[in-house]
Amino acid sequence: MSLLSVSSTTPLLDRVRDPSDLRVLSDDELLCLAGELRSETINLVSETGGHLGSSLGVIELTVAIHAVFDTPRDKLIWDVGHQCYPHKLLTGRRAAMRALRKKGGPSGFTRRTESEHDPFGAAHSSTSISAGLGFAVARDFGADIGDVVCVIGDGAMSAGMAFEAINNAGALGRRIYVILNDNAMSISPPTGALSTHLGKLAAPLRSGQEDGSSAAITSLFEQLGFSYHGPVDGHDLKGLLATLRGLRQDADGPVLLHAVTRKGAGYVHAEQAADKLHGVTPFDIATGAQAKPRATGPSFTKVFANALIAEAECDPRIVAITAAMAGGTGIDMFARAFPERSFDVGIAEQHAVTFAAGLAAGGMRPFCTIYSTFLQRAYDQIVHDVALQGLPVRFAIDRAGLVGADGPTHAGAFDIGYLANLPGFTVMAASDDTELMHMVATAAAHDAGPIAFRYPRGEGSGIDLPAKGSILPIGRGRVVETGSTVALLSFGTRLGQCLAARQSLAERGISVTVADARFAKPLDTALIDELVSNHRLLVTIEEGATGGFGALVLHYLAGRGMLDGRCGVRTMTLPDSFIAQAAPDEMYATARLNADHIEQLVVGTLARTGREGQPPLSYTGPERPSPGSRRIAAE
Ligand SMILES: Cc1ncc(C[n+]2csc(CCOP(=O)(O)OP(=O)(O)O)c2C)c(N)n1
Ligand SMILES: CC(=O)[C@@H](O)[C@H](O)COP(=O)(O)O
Numbered sequence: 001m002s003l004l005s006v007s008s009t010t011p012l013l014d015r016v017r018d019p020s021d022l023r024v025l026s027d028d029e030l031l032c033l034a035g036e037l038r039s040e041t042i043n044l045v046s047e048t049g050g051h052l053g054s055s056l057g058v059i060e061l062t063v064a065i066h067a068v069f070d071t072p073r074d075k076l077i078w079d080v081g082h083q084c085y086p087h088k089l090l091t092g093r094r095a096a097m098r099a100l101r102k103k104g105g106p107s108g109f110t111r112r113t114e115s116e117h118d119p120f121g122a123a124h125s126s127t128s129i130s131a132g133l134g135f136a137v138a139r140d141f142g143a144d145i146g147d148v149v150c151v152i153g154d155g156a157m158s159a160g161m162a163f164e165a166i167n168n169a170g171a172l173g174r175r176i177y178v179i180l181n182d183n184a185m186s187i188s189p190p191t192g193a194l195s196t197h198l199g200k201l202a203a204p205l206r207s208g209q210e211d212g213s214s215a216a217i218t219s220l221f222e223q224l225g226f227s228y229h230g231p232v233d234g235h236d237l238k239g240l241l242a243t244l245r246g247l248r249q250d251a252d253g254p255v256l257l258h259a260v261t262r263k264g265a266g267y268v269h270a271e272q273a274a275d276k277l278h279g280v281t282p283f284d285i286a287t288g289a290q291a292k293p294r295a296t297g298p299s300f301t302k303v304f305a306n307a308l309i310a311e312a313e314c315d316p317r318i319v320a321i322t323a324a325m326a327g328g329t330g331i332d333m334f335a336r337a338f339p340e341r342s343f344d345v346g347i348a349e350q351h352a353v354t355f356a357a358g359l360a361a362g363g364m365r366p367f368c369t370i371y372s373t374f375l376q377r378a379y380d381q382i383v384h385d386v387a388l389q390g391l392p393v394r395f396a397i398d399r400a401g402l403v404g405a406d407g408p409t410h411a412g413a414f415d416i417g418y419l420a421n422l423p424g425f426t427v428m429a430a431s432d433d434t435e436l437m438h439m440v441a442t443a444a445a446h447d448a449g450p451i452a453f454r455y456p457r458g459e460g461s462g463i464d465l466p467a468k469g470s471i472l473p474i475g476r477g478r479v480v481e482t483g484s485t486v487a488l489l490s491f492g493t494r495l496g497q498c499l500a501a502r503q504s505l506a507e508r509g510i511s512v513t514v515a516d517a518r519f520a521k522p523l524d525t526a527l528i529d530e531l532v533s534n535h536r537l538l539v540t541i542e543e544g545a546t547g548g549f550g551a552l553v554l555h556y557l558a559g560r561g562m563l564d565g566r567c568g569v570r571t572m573t574l575p576d577s578f579i580a581q582a583a584p585d586e587m588y589a590t591a592r593l594n595a596d597h598i599e600q601l602v603v604g605t606l607a608r609t610g611r612e613g614q615p616p617l618s619y620t621g622p623e624r625p626s627p628g629s630r631r632i633a634a635e
């Protein structure tokens with residue numbers, strides 16, 4: 001149905017079925033559409049929660065880009081993708097967006113599988129220019145691709161990867177549009193010299209001078225082979241339309257358009273908020289008041305921050321590093337206590353890790369505090385600069401395990417595997433908030449090499465927290481509850497679920513020991529030996545992908561010839577299906593490994609192996625049978 005055929009009293013947004021519909025609207029109608037789109041975005045996110053501030057900041061940019069360019073043949077790539085809600089509303093997903101970040105609903109970021117208007121997935125920042133350049137070169141090799149437009153924020157632009165792409169694009173000279181969405185915000189105010197440079201470029205515009213031209217300063221980007229345009233007002237829709245139409249006409253190489261925007265633009269409570277309502281729960285539009293999820297106690301993040309502050313008060317060598325996630329990691333709390341010992345390096349995880357390595361080599365005690373998923377970006381630095389040099393960097397790994405609404409791109413599922421296989425690494429997981437405090441203390445005191453401790457998104461109990469953590473013996477786990485038939489060996493906060501499963505298994509007459517491994521490296525082999533020797537079934541549980549803690553336990557037992565059937569061994573890890581699906585909020589509770597999963601596995605295994613109720617076979621021989629030796633008839 002042609003857009004024009006619908007009565008003009010129908011809101012424009014109701015008439016847009018596809019971005020191509022924007023190209024038959026007048027500039028005035030597009031202006032109206034932008035207003036409707038902003039209201040729709042506010043209404044939507046007030047119901048669903050999500051990333052509000054960044055989406056409101058790109059309303060005019062989204063309308064202008066879709067009015068001038070012709071997606072999906074033209075490729076529009078949103079960096080991070082957290083600002084893509086208006087884009088999704090205009091690209092056929094308006095109805096679906098009511099189920100944003102829910103089971104079966106759209107992701108909170110762009111996803112290739114979701115729409116042809118999402119040519120490249122995102123969520124981890126600073127990938128758009130690299131991907132965009134790939135599309136542009138594919139086009140130049142003959143692929144049926146039109147123009148390429150990458151929209152990247154000033155925060156995302158601070159990452160090394162963005163500059164790697166700029167460097168290459170400037171040299172290749174291919175026609176590509178990079179729109180720098182400069183709102184002078186990351187999640188918190190941006191840091192770094194680039195932010196200062198952009199501020200100087202944008203100053204004329206921000207101070208209200210008409211033309212906004214920053215002739216006085218040559219932009220960094222011009223030095224790197226881009227034709228730089230701007231700064232322009234990223235909320236002046238008609239100006240944007242004219243600029244983009246002109247650029248589309250004339251560009252013959254890499255173009256950078258510097259658009260100055262306001263994060264949270266058009267919604268007073270966002271514009272007035274310190275974080276511009278970057279990420280919100282459902283909220284009351286009139287007041288901006290957000291729904292507060294029921295908290296059982298202080299967040300693990302807060303417990304970590306307070307524990308680190310307590311350690312730092314006694315040790316001036318302790319410094320803290322965050323990669324643009326000061327609020328999310330609690331380093332903002334540390335910074336208030338020790339401003340000169342806190343470093344926000346911007347979205348620069350690779351630099352953060354090697355910076356920490358340098359600090360450690362220099363005799364400091366650095367806590368490199370990065371979400372599990374974002375730490376993935378610095379893996380070579382972890383291996384090459386930290387592990388192989390045996391430098392005592394402390395890694396505080398927040399958001400370990402599934403994180404809920406942010407889905408698979410943010411799942412902290414892999415850190416156990418990718419760290420515990422590294423030489424000299426000590427890898428811990430806190431089973432609760434008290435243990436987290438002990439691990440902070442243990443890490444602070446550990447100068448023997450790199451040490452990491454992981455903890456999930458969410459809250460602990462907050463019960464009986466000590467003022468300061470106690471140093472744990474490295475490589476030692478602990479038995480929490482004793483039983484006889486089954487041993488549950490937990491690594492991390494699934495311990496609580498193991499204790500719940502122990503309760504329900506007891507009602508089935510199955511006696512269960514629950515142990516907290518505390519360490520994935522070095523393993524507490526004495527504890528493992530004891531559990532395997534005195535139980536019919538050993539189950540390891542971890543909130544991580546296969547190939548982590550359980551794999552290490554199996555590897556150890558295999559090497560000792562103890563996988564001989566006398567004691568069944570099972571490992572419970574996050575199935576790929578849990579990790580790969582957008583784990584929406586309502587799935588969050590069940591997608592994580594819980595007591596029911598544990599109970600089902602134990603009962604099923606015992607039933608299958610006929611071990612239920614049999615007395616434990618305790619092996620008391622002088623030494624373990626060598627691998628491959630005659631099996632002891634246990635059945
Ligand atoms: C590699 C990586 N590190 C950290 C983050 C967390 N993160 C999400 S959005 C954001 C700030 C992005 O700032 P900017 O690009 O300026 O976008 P804005 O929110 O201002 O629109 C950060 C740090 C991420 N998504 N990816
Ligand atoms: C878009 C992004 O990557 C961050 O905003 C992330 O969503 C923060 O996650 P938390 O809400 O767990 O801090």
Ligand SMILES: [Mg+2]
Pocket residue numbers: 153154155156181182183184185186
């Ligand atoms: Mg920004």
